[in-house]
Amino acid sequence: MAIVSFFSDDEEGTSQFLAANMIGHSLFLLFNVINATYLILVQGFGLGRLQKDTLLKLTLAGCLLQHGSCIASITRWNLGTPHAAQYGIPSAVFGIVAHVPCDMVYFFLAFHRAGQAGIVKAGCAALTVLGVLLSVLTYTNWDDSTESFKYLLMYGPISTLWHIFAVWKHRSDRAKGEVDGVMAGPEEDSVSKILLTAILIDVVAIGLEGGAPKVFSNGAPGMHFCATLLVAIFAGKKVVAGGGSLPQYGTIS
Numbered sequence: 001m002a003i004v005s006f007f008s009d010d011e012e013g014t015s016q017f018l019a020a021n022m023i024g025h026s027l028f029l030l031f032n033v034i035n036a037t038y039l040i041l042v043q044g045f046g047l048g049r050l051q052k053d054t055l056l057k058l059t060l061a062g063c064l065l066q067h068g069s070c071i072a073s074i075t076r077w078n079l080g081t082p083h084a085a086q087y088g089i090p091s092a093v094f095g096i097v098a099h100v101p102c103d104m105v106y107f108f109l110a111f112h113r114a115g116q117a118g119i120v121k122a123g124c125a126a127l128t129v130l131g132v133l134l135s136v137l138t139y140t141n142w143d144d145s146t147e148s149f150k151y152l153l154m155y156g157p158i159s160t161l162w163h164i165f166a167v168w169k170h171r172s173d174r175a176k177g178e179v180d181g182v183m184a185g186p187e188e189d190s191v192s193k194i195l196l197t198a199i200l201i202d203v204v205a206i207g208l209e210g211g212a213p214k215v216f217s218n219g220a221p222g223m224h225f226c227a228t229l230l231v232a233i234f235a236g237k238k239v240v241a242g243g244g245s246l247p248q249y250g251t252i253s
Contacts, residue, residue, distance in 0.1 A: 017214070022077035024218025029070035031222025032063040035229050039063070043233070055105050055232035062102035063225055069094035073218075083144045093135045095152045099159045100131040102228045106166035109235055112179055130155075157206070160224055164202050167231055171195040174235075194234045198227040 039060045044050035050057065069091050076087035107123040134151040142148045171192055173179050201223050208220035 018077050018080055018082075020214040021082065021218055022074055024215045025070050025073040025077065027215070027219030028222040029067065029074065031219070032066045032070065032225055035225055036060060036063040036067070039229070053232075055108060055235075058101040058105050059225075059228050059232040062098050062100070062228065065094055065098035065101070066225060067094075069098060083146060083148060085142050085144060088144070088148060089139055089142055092138045092149050092152045096134045096138065096155055097131045099155055100127045102225065103127050103159055103162060105228055105232055106163050109170040109231065110166040112170065112173070114180075156221065160202055160206060163224065163227065163231075164199050167195050167199050167235075170235060191234050194230055198230045201227040201230075 039050055039056060043053070043056055050060065072087045072091035072094065076082045076084065076091060079087070082088070104124045104127055107120050107127075111119040111123070134155055138148065138151045170179070174188065174192065174195075205220045205223035205227075208223075209217050211217075212220065
């Protein structure tokens, strides 16, 4: 007897349906376990870059927060109570707040020029308020149904579109020579390709989330965090937040 059908969607309520969702969220968790482990061991312990890099710290925070969401989701599907408040609320709330630090990464990239520090600060503050607001709405309006996840499901796609726009803008600014510390050359050509790769990863993930079987549609959101990791590592190498005039943000060297 098959435990789970990887390439087909079983009917809701069946054991195969529950297993497919549980395995999908396990795949999502695996993405971020690898991301967080890499950030801590390689970028932190090995290279010492994590300690002084704002973008990497924000990315790590997002990956660690998403661990809470994935673990709660694996548990609720494993117990066969996917919409119950006990694990449903932590799943949704951790999922919402995990987006916030990752979305902040893209504010640093989109508004990198000197004089735009106020925009970055305001954007990060607004994201914090949004995360708190959506979390409170999720908690207060929970009714043990699929509708209870509506705030997370609303935030996710908007967050991804913001990522794509910000990376495209930053990539265009780099190509025009408008990013401080960036000079044309083979290394910059490679960074440009990696930024394009990050956009493509987000696009592929959106496609999987919209039409793939449950195992893959539930695992695909982990790809967005991988894209953020790429952006933080390679775009952040030569970006100093606010055009180099904001030591309070930390130098991203």
